[in-house]
Amino acid sequence: MKFLKKTLAYILPAMMILGGTTACSDFIDIDPENKVPEQSVDFTNKSNMYQPVIGVYSKVRTSGMHWANALIMFTRDGDVWSGRTDDQGGAVDFGRHFNYTNSFWALNNVWVTFYEIIRIANSALVSLDGYAQYLTPGSSDYETYEAYCGEVRTLRAWAYYQLVTNFGPIVIYRDNLQTDFRRSNVNAVYDYMLEEDLNYAMDKLPRMRPNQMAHQGAVTAYTAEMLAAKIYLLKEDYAKVETLTDDIINNGGFSLYPDYYNLFKIPGKLCDESLLECQVTDFGNGSGEYIGVDQWFNFQGATLKDPATGTSIAGWNFIGYEPKFVAWADARGETVRAETSFLRAGQLTREGWEVGAASGTSTDCWNGKGYLPYNQMTEGRTEYGANNNVRIFRYSEVLLMNSEAKIRLGKDGDSGYNLVRARAEMPTKTGVTLEDVLDERRMELCSEWCTRYVDLVRTGKAATELGPKGWTVDKTYWPIPSNQLDDLPDLKLDPID
Structure with missing residues (x-):
């Protein structure tokens, strides 16, 4: 399936509502994509207002968790590789040798599936606005509408994060009727994610853990704060990283799940360490x-x-x-x-x-x-x-980001680092250094969402660690998939600010 094509065949499905009138007891249990045209929806029936949000979570599950995404995304950090050369050997070329081929099907799969999440999120916001026209600003129902928009915007920003850390300059797909597909540079994408989505979400979403939400496991203000902190880490704005992670630590009620082994298994589902899981x-x-x-x-x-x-x-x-x-x-x-x-x-x-x-x-x-x-x-x-469940954001990373930010700002970063170490039954330290934190991230977060690769690039260590495998600075990001270049000549233009 190609994406971002300038055809009505792609514009019209994007304008389909993400939910119908079917009630559900759990917001993860249906995939209501493309069920009912917007024109037939009764936007005065506010009991159905969460349905568009359900559609975005569903698209995260069905698109973002495609196995080929992890196959190509998680295997390029020098620690993890695909392990198999008899099938999908192209992933080995990508991740172990940095031999990029822009016709490799999995490369296009990453591009398409995360843009699908953005497309569905855009449509969900249009649908939510349809409900908002019948709500009174300042009322509890209107605040619920704003919170639902915050959930959608957080998930949309997460999809952008996956795209920009893998492809670098990408298209900011502001709405589903857009016809301009020129890419924006990396910093412009970071700023868009923060200003358009995450600042709103941090302000409008409940300040609680996902496992405390009425729709249990839904993203919260703290999820948005963690994603914003990850972006500010890339922007090297360590004061913002410290402020955001301090807020999560001091006010969120999060804690490390005591049993690391079961953290990733059924007992650890939606525990107090979770900031985002695909359910x-x-x-x-x-x-x-x-x-x-x-x-x-x-x-x-x-x-x-x-x-x-x-x-x-x-x-x-x-x-x-x-x-x-x-x-x-x-x-x-x-x-x-x-x-x-x-x-x-x-x-x-x-x-x-x-x-x-x-x-x-x-x-x-x-x-x-x-x-x-x-x-x-x-x-x-x-x-x-x-x-x-698929674990995406964990509190241990918040603690390690906080330690890193404090160290970079000339402060004591021992606390968060040592909490993570103690849970792993590793000796605690005093006078923790930046290298200590980066090594801790390497072990704690191995095989989780390209964390190690992003760390190597942002700290300037990629040349030393990955250079012997064929990595160079111009291979920081993947090329645009050939399928997309064939359909959208705008992608060949230089990125804009």
Whole structure:
């Protein structure tokens, strides 16, 4: 599917409402995209006002969590690679050798799927404005409308963040009738995300944890603050990073989940550490309706087998760790995070499942953060990771951003750093340095949303760490996919401020 084409075939679906009149008990349980034309919606019925917001969450789940996005996005930091050369070998060229081919299908997939989220978010805001015309400014209903707009804007900004950190200068797609597709430079995109979306969201959304929201797990003002802090980190505005993360720490009521191993499993779903998760549910049933993330978990996992029963869970073996990184973690004395993050061939998990070697793969260690023990699955569900949420933003990163900002500003950054270390059963330190924090981010956030790669680029370390693999400054960002260049000549123009 191509995107951003100047045709009515793409403009008209974008003007479809994201929700109909169907009620739902859980805001993750339907995908109402393109169901009912806007003209047929009764905007006076405010009980349906959340339906457009549901559509955006649904699009995050169905598009943002496409397995190919992680395949190409997560495997270019020198620590993680696709591990397989027999299938989708283009990902190895991208992530391990920085040999970019703009016709590679997964490259276009990243572009399309995140712009789909933006397109649906744009349409949701139009729909919400339809309800707002029947509301009284200042009323509780109007404040609810503003909060719903804040949720949509936060998710839209998150999609822009994925695009700009991967592609650099991109199109700011302000509305779905837009016909100008010239790209904007990176700083202009950062400013747009902050000024258009996140400042609004921080002001209008409830100041609570996602697990406290009426629609449990929905984004909050603190989610928007965390994303804004990540942007200011890229802009090197460390005072803003400190202010935002201080607010989350001092007022958000967040805490580190005490059990790192189960943080990424069913017990850790929507815990007090979560600032953003993509939610999944099987409704507690072993068969029938399932709202999931397609192949997100099983594509990256190893094949596991219960020696006692012969039962197996088959992953695709696509997300592996480089031996050098595993050795680095072991030399640091990592235990808790090593057990959680690494599935090593031939070893047994805590539950007694054997990690199997895989044919056609060149790694012997896979990402354990996607592993879900069989005994945590709903009986009858056997697909790898079934019924688990995808973790996107965690409080541990807030603490580490806060420590980094304070150190860069000449202050004491020990506190947040040591909270993260203590949970991992690692020794605490005094006089924590910037290098300490960056190393902690490397281990704590491994295999999570390109964090390590972005850190290497923003700190100027990419040339040293990735240069021997073929990385150069002009390969900081991916090229625009050939499919898009063929359809939109504007993309070939120099970016604007």
